[in-house]
Structures are given as C-alpha cells and as structure tokens.
Amino acid sequence: MDTGDGYPVGAVARIAKVTVRTLHHYDEIGLLSPRGRTRAGYRRYDEADLGRLQRILFYRELGFSLEEIAAVLDDDSVSPSEHLRRQHRLLTDRIAHLQKLAAAVEHAMEAEKMGIQLTPEEKFELFGENYREEWETEAEQRWGDTAAWTESQRRTGGYDKADWERIKVETDGLNARLVEAFTAGEPADGGRATDLAEEHRQHICRNFYDCTFEIHRGIAGMYVADPRFTQVYEDLAPGLARWLHDAMLANAARRTGEQA
Numbered sequence: 001m002d003t004g005d006g007y008p009v010g011a012v013a014r015i016a017k018v019t020v021r022t023l024h025h026y027d028e029i030g031l032l033s034p035r036g037r038t039r040a041g042y043r044r045y046d047e048a049d050l051g052r053l054q055r056i057l058f059y060r061e062l063g064f065s066l067e068e069i070a071a072v073l074d075d076d077s078v079s080p081s082e083h084l085r086r087q088h089r090l091l092t093d094r095i096a097h098l099q100k101l102a103a104a105v106e107h108a109m110e111a112e113k114m115g116i117q118l119t120p121e122e123k124f125e126l127f128g129e130n131y132r133e134e135w136e137t138e139a140e141q142r143w144g145d146t147a148a149w150t151e152s153q154r155r156t157g158g159y160d161k162a163d164w165e166r167i168k169v170e171t172d173g174l175n176a177r178l179v180e181a182f183t184a185g186e187p188a189d190g191g192r193a194t195d196l197a198e199e200h201r202q203h204i205c206r207n208f209y210d211c212t213f214e215i216h217r218g219i220a221g222m223y224v225a226d227p228r229f230t231q232v233y234e235d236l237a238p239g240l241a242r243w244l245h246d247a248m249l250a251n252a253a254r255r256t257g258e259q260a
Helices: 009-016 020-028 047-061 066-073 080-110 120-127 134-143 147-156 161-183 191-207 213-225 227-236 240-256
Strands: 043-045
Touching: 009 020, 009 043, 009 047, 020 047, 043 047, 047 066, 047 080, 080 227, 161 191, 161 227, 161 240, 191 213, 191 240, 213 227, 213 240, 227 240
Parallel strands: none
Antiparallel strands: none
16 A cells, blocks of 8 residues: 555654554564555555454553464454454453452451461461562551551550451351342431441441541541442442442431431
C-alpha cells in the first residue's frame, strides 16, 4: 500500500497510549510492521495493524515477553476467535487471582492489623496463603496514632490462635446473615439491615476497640472507596458493599438521631 491512507505513528501512539519509540521498536523487531507507507516512507497503520497492537498490549499486560507474544500471534493455526477465547480465559484467571488477593487483604485489615501473638505459619493458616505481613505495617502507618489502634493493639496482643479462630467464625456468620438479608431484598435503611449493621459495629467493639458511630461511618466509607474492601463484599454478593455502606449509615442515624 503506497498511499497516505491509514493512521500515522503519532496518532496510533496516542490511541494506544504507548510511545512512538515503542511502535518503532515493534516495527524493527518484526512484531508489528505497519502495512502502509506514504510516498515519503512514513509508517501508516490500518485497522488490522491496530487489532494486532491491541493483542500485543493485552499479552504484555499479562506479563508475556515480546518473543512469546510473537510466537502466539504468528501461529497460523490460531483463528481470531480463538485469540479472543484465549484472552477471555487469561482475563478470567487474572480476575480470580486478584479477587483472592483482595479477600486476603480484607481478612488481614479487618483484624485491625493485629499485634497478634501468632507465628507466621499460623497467620497464613488463618488468613490464607496470600497473607502478607506488610499489611500490618500499612495499617500501623494509617492508624498508629489513634486511640482505637492503641486499644486494638492492647486487646489483640493477648489473643491466641483460638481467639482468632473464634473471631473468624463470628465474621463468617455475620457475613452470611448480611448476604441473606441483602438477597432477600431487605432495604438498607430497614430494621433488619440496620440491626445487622449494629451487630457489625458491636463485633468490632467486642473484639478490637470502642467503635463509635463516627468511626463506623468512616469504615462504611472505606467499603465503597477502597477497592480491596469493596471487592470482598462484592465477592459475597454483587451490590453488597454499597448496601452494607448504606445500612451502616442508616444505623448510625437511627441510633443517634443524626442525619446519615
């Protein structure tokens, strides 16, 4: 194609959010050589080139090397529809992996970054194989200067493995009741939902620190603002994070007489 048709390299770089240098490199190694050139020799990319670039960037995002991507894309036995099915499988696997990581973060953070008297092996057993001790450091940096943190550290410092197992059983039971109420269509500002929200607050008070209604409102905000918290409840039931947030605010308003 010796015409000016197609997209110039600068436009493709903007569309794909990559650098012109990256596109030049892909051309040099034969990974993405545009089909068109102007009479002056400038690159011109057509729709098929853009489709190939999309697949290259997809596999790069998943950690494939350029050599591996070239082997995948240049396999003539793989049809375009099979490429799409392969991308779907890879995305599904990645999503499942990230959801497990989010759940592990929730378990670790809900325990308020326990100054726990547990061995590393016991922490992994209780909170899952994706548990990371650096989450405790993150929580201390965020809340270490608060009275709630000090109280939580004092209480949890005396907990043993049996205590944490009991807390996990209580948490799982409360989550099951939340899902049941939500899927039954209970309104977030109704009596059943706000009673469960109060049970959630009392669970924190009983096991960690004095969770005031003001603090509980702040926790509710994290359930919709922090993707790690949101995903844990969304995994239990899509829409549950927002419903629980609203129930926690409604509960605080109901019991204090203040506006949610």
